Amino acid sequence: MRSRKEKLDILEKRLVSSWKTGEAVSVGSGWQADIMREIRLSGIPGGKMDIFEDQGRLIWRFSMVAAGFTLFFLLYALTNDIMPYRDLALLFLDDPAGFILSPPFV
């Protein structure tokens, strides 16, 4: 009588060997012609289509650069006292000197 582990090993081996044998696939008569039709439409390899081949990777790289720029400008804005909302408010109130928005002297 075999142990449970041995049975599992045998089953695993059996399934692995069945996977290796696979099944033969035959393709339809127009299969090759369909590929060639698509290829002819693509033009010569290395043209414009290749630029988008690794779209995902490009987007991630670009997002890292964009995040870096955002961080840089945020730090710049914080260290250089840039307050766009205040500037906009001053413009809207037609008060370039900032008399209205300045805190009152006590």
Place this chain on the structure above:
Amino acid sequence: MIEDRSKESDEEIISQVLNGNVDLYEELIDRYSEIVLGIVSKRIPLDQAEEMAHEVFVRAYRSLQGFNASSPFGNWLSKIAVRTCHDYWRKRYRSKEEPVNSLDPEHREWLDGFMAESARNSFDRAESKKTAREIILWALEKLDPGDRAVLELVHLEGYSVKEAAGILGWSSGKVKIRAFRSRNKLRKMLEKIID
């Protein structure tokens, strides 16, 4: 007049394709369609193997400039075929198109017969390759695409960790860990179904 291209090497054909003789790519399809179909038919549901092989050849064509003649074209193409199948499962896993079914009564029956026969050391007589294959495919479908890809390469096909890492574009360490974990998952799954 039809020219005989059979004596031309893959590299010669590729260089002519890249120089604008696109029609010559058909010769490469002739040479490698069997290999590509063999790879995809093991990994993808059979009814989609033809379409997947089509995609492999189109992808290979679009990346043809990246082919490095230091390794055989067949190896390069096989890598694209494996990755295309991996992408198929990733897309399918993300969209979760179809829920994974439980085992059919036919599979259960096969397993019961197998376990009973194996206890008497005569399981070979009870084998049915097709059913066994359906069971392993059922189990693979339950794994996530990364586990599935690494299990297929390392455990089912016997590629080395280094080779599998090259094919999947992963580090050897990652392949080693994933191969170990995915095999454990498979065994746990098998354990459950024979209970």
